[in-house]
Amino acid sequence: MKLTVPTILTLLRIAMIPVLAVVFYLPYGWSNFATAAIFGLASLTDWLDGWIARRYGQYSAFGAFLDPVADKLMVSTALFLIVQGHPTAWMALWAAVIVGREIAVSALREWMAEVGQRKKVAVAALGKFKTIAQMVALLFLLYSVSPARPPHPQPWMGEVIFHIGDWLLAAAALLTLWSGLGYLRAAWPSLKGES
Numbered sequence: 001m002k003l004t005v006p007t008i009l010t011l012l013r014i015a016m017i018p019v020l021a022v023v024f025y026l027p028y029g030w031s032n033f034a035t036a037a038i039f040g041l042a043s044l045t046d047w048l049d050g051w052i053a054r055r056y057g058q059y060s061a062f063g064a065f066l067d068p069v070a071d072k073l074m075v076s077t078a079l080f081l082i083v084q085g086h087p088t089a090w091m092a093l094w095a096a097v098i099v100g101r102e103i104a105v106s107a108l109r110e111w112m113a114e115v116g117q118r119k120k121v122a123v124a125a126l127g128k129f130k131t132i133a134q135m136v137a138l139l140f141l142l143y144s145v146s147p148a149r150p151p152h153p154q155p156w157m158g159e160v161i162f163h164i165g166d167w168l169l170a171a172a173a174l175l176t177l178w179s180g181l182g183y184l185r186a187a188w189p190s191l192k193g194e195s
Contacts, residue, residue, distance in 0.1 A: 002060070004053070004058040004059075004060050004063060005049075005052050005056075005058055006049035006050070006052050006053040006058050006059075006060075006063050006067075007049075007060055007062060007063040007066065009045040009048055009049040009052070010045070010049050010063060010066045010067050010070045011066070011070075012045055013042045013045045013046060013049075013070045013071075013074060014066075014069075014070045014073060014074075016038055016041070016042045016074070017073055017074055017077050019038055020035060020038045020039060020042070020074075020077060020078065020081070021077060021081060023035050023038060024081045024085070024142070024146065031146060032142070032143050032144065032145075032146045032158075033143065035081075035142045035143070035146070036139055036140075036142045036143035039074070039078055039138060039139055039142050040139055042074050043074075043135050043139070046067075046070070046071060046074075049063075049067065050067070068106070072102050072106070075098070075099075075102070075134065075138065076099050076102070078138045078141075078142060079094075079095040079098060079099060079138070080095070081142065081145075082095070082138070082141045082142065082145050083095050085145035085146050086141070086145045086162075090166075090170075091166075091169075093173075094169045094170055094172075094173040097173040097176055097177060098134065098172065098173055098176050101176045101177065101179075101180040104180060105180055105183050108183055108184065108187055109183075111187075112187055112190060126175060126178060126179045126182065127179045129175060130172055130175035130176055130179055133168050133169075133171050133172040133175060134168075134169070134172035134176075136165075136168055137165045137166075137168035137169035137171075137172050138165070138169070139165070140161045140162070140164055140165030140168065141162065141165040141166070141169060143158070143161055143165075144158040144159070144161045144162035144165060145162065
């Protein structure tokens with residue numbers, strides 16, 4: 001198997017996941033900035049691998065499989081860290097909605113592919129808006145939430161950035177539900193055995 005540049009970037013994104021978790025727990029004043037920077041870099045590689053694949057035709061079956069897996073692993077890890085750093089019922093609810101929807105839609109896509117109806121559950125424009133809101137929210141929350149924060153001063157504009165991230169995460173969770181219902185509606189005739 002030949003590794004393409006997009007696949008290498010995807011593998012790099014997966015390798016960043018344990019680094020993200022370790023840096024999040026470091027007891028230093030700069031760990032919040034470093035955590036957000038790692039997540040931001042991972043998000044950039046997500047965009048870049050897709051752009052390179054489209055621009056230069058560097059598609060591979062392995063890359064197509066691995067890219068969404070890497071995305072879901074990175075997002076889930078970031079959500080778990082944020083909930084641990086800010087353990088409130090609302091934060092846990094938003095995280096559960098986002099992770100639960102990702103699991104459900106992945107299972108739905110896999111099943112639709114098995115019955116030859118994969119195109120019915122292709123990524124919609126609403127999903128792209130959800131992804132943007134979610135990534136910005138996670139970036140802001142990773143910057144402003146940390147279990148190692150108490151002995152250190154609040155990061156620059158930390159409270160404001162936290163509230164923006166909190167609202168964006170709520171919006172992303174609601175968009176997640178909406179887009180998930182869209183996927184379910186598109187797949188419903190196949191699920192009922194009508195096609």
